[in-house]
Amino acid sequence: DQQVKQNSPSLSVQEGRISILNCDYTNSMFDYFLWYKKYPAEGPTFLISISSIKDKNEDGRFTVFLNKSAKHLSLHIVPSQPGDSAVYFCAASFGQGAQKLVFGQGTRLTINP
Amino acid sequence: EPEVTQTPSHQVTQMGQEVILRCVPISNHLYFYWYRQILGQKVEFLVSFYNNEISEKSEIFDDQFSVERPDGSNFTLKIRSTKLEDSAMYFCASSVGPTGGRSGANVLTFGAGSRLTVL
Known part of the structure; x- marks a missing residue:
């Protein structure tokens, strides 16, 4: 069951540049998409979300873009900072019931000074 | 900022033993x-709980697993007879709920998770 996929296990970006993390999904019934960030020995921390009826949501340095026709979303971090080094998970939820989150495999982002 | 707290942070147990997180x-x-x-895999849903009952569970959540909210503040996960493949990090989460x-x-x-190691 690979409803949410993050095909890049790792990404390395120079400090100050843009980080782009990608996520694909297969189920067109998802209503919301969320990005979580995870540091070692901590639980996932919510970053930003987007409704399936939007194509962009921005919060400070973080912007999420949604392309419904391609079933693809991306998280842009500008400018990247060393503290952004973490594992980033894409997650999706349905609009019914308890709205559990379905997670992708995660992408490890490393920001180089 | 309010947070979800989990105990223990790490538990080592023998196969076949009961564990409560x-x-x-x-x-x-x-x-x-x-x-x-x-380890090395994605975060997988086990179970959701609302109004003192299970609202959804995954295929992983078989008869060996149970959840309980015994006293209005704690939320527990019990594994009745642990197997080697139960070794994992277990995360508890909570939410206000779907806004509709x-x-x-x-x-x-x-x-922050509870790391379970089954030997």
């Missing part, structure tokens, strides 16, 4: 969840 969700949250992450319609995402707040 404990969680204290955020006090005004109504929905509670358990997820797990086997398209007014907002159901944002889960996660605890």
Whole structure:
């Protein structure tokens, strides 16, 4: 069951540049998409979300873009900072019931000074 | 900032033993969840709990697993007879709940996790 996929296990970006993390999904019934960030020995921390009826949501340095026709979303971090080094998970939820989150495999982002 | 707390942070047990993982969700949250992450794999949904009953469970959540909210503040996951493949990080999460319609995402707040090692 690979409803949410993050095909890049790792990404390395120079400090100050843009980080782009990608996520694909297969189920067109998802209503919301969320990005979580995870540091070692901590639980996932919510970053930003987007409704399936939007194509962009921005919060400070973080912007999420949604392309419904391609079933693809991306998280842009500008400018990247060393503290952004973490594992980033894409997650999706349905609009019914308890709205559990379905997670992708995660992408490890490393920001180089 | 309110947080979800989990105990123990690490538990080592022998195969076949019972394990109870404990969680204290955020006090005004109504929905509670358990997820797990086997080393190197993705975070997997186990179960959701609302209004003192299971609202959804995954195929992983078989008869060996149970959840309980014994006293209005704790939320526990019990594994009756642990297997080697139960070794994982177990995350508890809670949320205010779905807001209905398209007014907002159901944002889960996660605890730091309980690492379970089954020998």
